[in-house]
Amino acid sequence: MTRYDFGAPFTFGVATAAYQIEGAAAEGGRGPSIWDTFSHTPGRTLGGDTGDVACDHYHRFASDIALMAELGVNAYRMSISWPRVQPEGTGRLNPEGIAFYRRVLTMLREHGIRPVVTLYHWDLPQPLQDAGGWTVRETAAAFARYAAAMAREFGDLAVDWTTLNEPWCTAFLGHCSGVHAPGVTDPATSLLVAHHLNLAHGMAIARIRGELGSRARCSVALNLHVTRPADPDDPADVAAAERIGTLGNDVFLAPMLEGRLPDALVAATSALTDWSFVTDGDLAVIHQPLDLLGVNYYSSNVVRRRRATDPRNSGGHGDTGVSPWPGCDDITFLDPAGPLTAMGWNIDPDALTELLVGLGRRFPGLPLMITENGAAFPDGADAEGRVEDVERIGYLEQHLAAVGRARQSGTDVRGYFLWSLLDNFEWSWGYTRRFGIVHVDYRTLRRTPKASFAWYRDVIGSRVLTID
Numbered sequence: 001m002t003r004y005d006f007g008a009p010f011t012f013g014v015a016t017a018a019y020q021i022e023g024a025a026a027e028g029g030r031g032p033s034i035w036d037t038f039s040h041t042p043g044r045t046l047g048g049d050t051g052d053v054a055c056d057h058y059h060r061f062a063s064d065i066a067l068m069a070e071l072g073v074n075a076y077r078m079s080i081s082w083p084r085v086q087p088e089g090t091g092r093l094n095p096e097g098i099a100f101y102r103r104v105l106t107m108l109r110e111h112g113i114r115p116v117v118t119l120y121h122w123d124l125p126q127p128l129q130d131a132g133g134w135t136v137r138e139t140a141a142a143f144a145r146y147a148a149a150m151a152r153e154f155g156d157l158a159v160d161w162t163t164l165n166e167p168w169c170t171a172f173l174g175h176c177s178g179v180h181a182p183g184v185t186d187p188a189t190s191l192l193v194a195h196h197l198n199l200a201h202g203m204a205i206a207r208i209r210g211e212l213g214s215r216a217r218c219s220v221a222l223n224l225h226v227t228r229p230a231d232p233d234d235p236a237d238v239a240a241a242e243r244i245g246t247l248g249n250d251v252f253l254a255p256m257l258e259g260r261l262p263d264a265l266v267a268a269t270s271a272l273t274d275w276s277f278v279t280d281g282d283l284a285v286i287h288q289p290l291d292l293l294g295v296n297y298y299s300s301n302v303v304r305r306r307r308a309t310d311p312r313n314s315g316g317h318g319d320t321g322v323s324p325w326p327g328c329d330d331i332t333f334l335d336p337a338g339p340l341t342a343m344g345w346n347i348d349p350d351a352l353t354e355l356l357v358g359l360g361r362r363f364p365g366l367p368l369m370i371t372e373n374g375a376a377f378p379d380g381a382d383a384e385g386r387v388e389d390v391e392r393i394g395y396l397e398q399h400l401a402a403v404g405r406a407r408q409s410g411t412d413v414r415g416y417f418l419w420s421l422l423d424n425f426e427w428s429w430g431y432t433r434r435f436g437i438v439h440v441d442y443r444t445l446r447r448t449p450k451a452s453f454a455w456y457r458d459v460i461g462s463r464v465l466t467i468d
Contacts, residue, residue: 031087
């Protein structure tokens with residue numbers, strides 16, 4: 001029996017995202033986002049699902065916060081819908097949107113739950129997209145102005161600010177493979193977008209700290225990839241894994257945390273771009289001190305140098321016929337070995353320990369936070385209305401133990417945010433994939449805590465995880 005202790009300074013939380021849960025897409029002065037446009041375009045989402053209603057959190061936030069209080073979490077990672085507070089993406093703020101988030105933040109505080117605010121979880125205001133979106137530098141500047149405005153409006157209620165959630169998905173799923181909004185399939189454009197996201201991150205942190213000073217705790221949440229070679233003794237497979245690491249991780253880690261553009265990244269993508277859009281001073285702007293690094297982790301991958309008979313595989317990120325990995329067409333992602341989650345992703349908690357320990361060694365002194373971890377399974381209520389999601393409990397138990405092992409090795413991991421509180425709109429998968437520890441009946445919107453909810457509540461209450 002192994003025991004992992006998570007003492008009082010450790011944060012236990014849950015996470016959600018605005019477009020996935022809020023609904024009320026045309027209420028309260030909210031403008032359209034790229035995900036409204038994308039999901040309303042035929043063929044873009046499974047079943048034509050949209051976030052128009054989602055979980056109706058906009059109207060039900062009080063009861064959802066009551067669920068969080070019952071769960072006993074210390075913190076709630078939420079995102080602000082940019083088009084709800086600033087419909088044009090620049091200029092005037094929407095008073096109704098500002099009032100909504102003040103109510104949410106105030107109620108969280110009243111329940112003793114610390115809000116951790118993510119400023120961008122993929123819902124770019126459509127007017128900014130119409131002006132070029134993340135392909136133009138002006139969008140980075142607009143994001144920085146928006147970040148400053150949010151710090152002014154909510155700095156009395158929130159001190160934890162995350163600039164971007166998973167910019168890899170925005171750049172490469174949104175602009176290379178096109179499985180995410182805005183649905184662009186242009187590998188060269190995706191690299192330009194990645195740079196502008198880096199720039200937006202750095203500019204936003206400077207503006208937040210300009211508004212709030214040392215009171216602000218600033219971070220970014222990256223979905224970092226653990227990629228292993230199919231044959232560790234084959235130099236070609238090892239090089240393939242290293243290149244995926246560069247395109248999956250260092251494209252953001254190196255500029256944000258080291259102030260450099262990796263030579264390996266430039267070399268891997270030289271057939272697509274010369275990176276001349278990185279201008280003098282950009283890397284200094286991007287390289288802002290962070291108070292912690294957010295890590296989103298779900299699964300790992302195995303790759304090899306492509307063989308003539310290999311089928312195409314995106315690494316578990318959907319399929320449009322265009323890979324989300326620019327400059328990696330000569331690399332094959334192997335089909336994952338089971339057991340798998342409903343997303344078709346493998347279950348590899350050891351990779352999470354490996355990732356955290358590696359980050360701790362590479363960036364000593366930088367605290368880490370698990371900002372997303374969870375699993376989708378085909379949950380359904382039994383005849384008594386109970387949801388006995390034992391597979392999810394197993395997944396969460398294994399991955400929290402992985403965090404415990406990293407901490408025991410000396411890695412500074414400060415907390416764990418479970419994805420997600422609620423079943424919700426799972427992007428291009430619509431409502432067919434359930435990640436929540438609270439079941440949502442999408443017909444009635446009734447919430448039913450699953451068995452995993454009770455399991456997580458017990459772990460939070462004891463701050464101990466014991467594995468047989």
